[in-house]
Amino acid sequence: MSTSETRIAPPLDRPAFARLPRDADGPVFAEPWQAQAFALAVRLSEAGWFSWHEWTLALGEQFRSAAARGEPDDGSRYYEHWLAALESLVTAKGLSDPAALSERKHAWAEAYRRTPHGEPVALAAAMRGT
Template sequence: MPGRAILSRPDAEVPACGAAEARPGRPDEPVFSEPWQAQAFAMTLALQERGVFSWSEWASALSKQVHRPDAAADGSDYYEHWLAALEALLAEKRIAAPQLIDEMTAAWRRAAHATPHGQPILLENDPERA
């Protein structure tokens, strides 16, 4: 997984909320129940490693999301909050506007629906892509 080295370097700053420590649940449960969760985690590590945001910025953004009044008490929506925090930081840093994120999300959904089962989902499969 990209960004993994940051957690194993002895001189690296330890993230304020690594997935295994911060995600509610039992120790015998997998950290990621869906591939997109692992991808969002890896993207976050890669962006922090590249200096797009600091761990304290990340911790603050994630904290805002997980403490929203509509957050599930059992933590079942943890990675939805993770993704929302990442999207908010990208918008705050003017890397990706919310409208662009929404447009790309819709394009990937259309591509997924247009892709035959068992084939890789490619953005080129979006029927609305010019």
């Protein structure tokens, strides 16, 4: 149990963590989308759309699925699992559905492609669903 794979500290000298934003106490979010995904889960739970217990079960399910796929679980994909749990719970609670999420994702990608660099990116009115 003393190989590099199981070494867990100090983590900040690992190449995989080299690009993480950090403060004196360590990394916070690697990318803004992680903080946004975090806030969405907290807010939906606060608003009563699901309990925090339901949330931990959904997140744990993503960890188990990742382990079953043989993915390394070193924390680096943590927020990808968080996001997958969020999508599954939002779908399970009927707040949205996979087709709408996929369609909206592609609409955002298209909006970025056609927006000149430096200008705010907005979805075209015609592409917004109802």
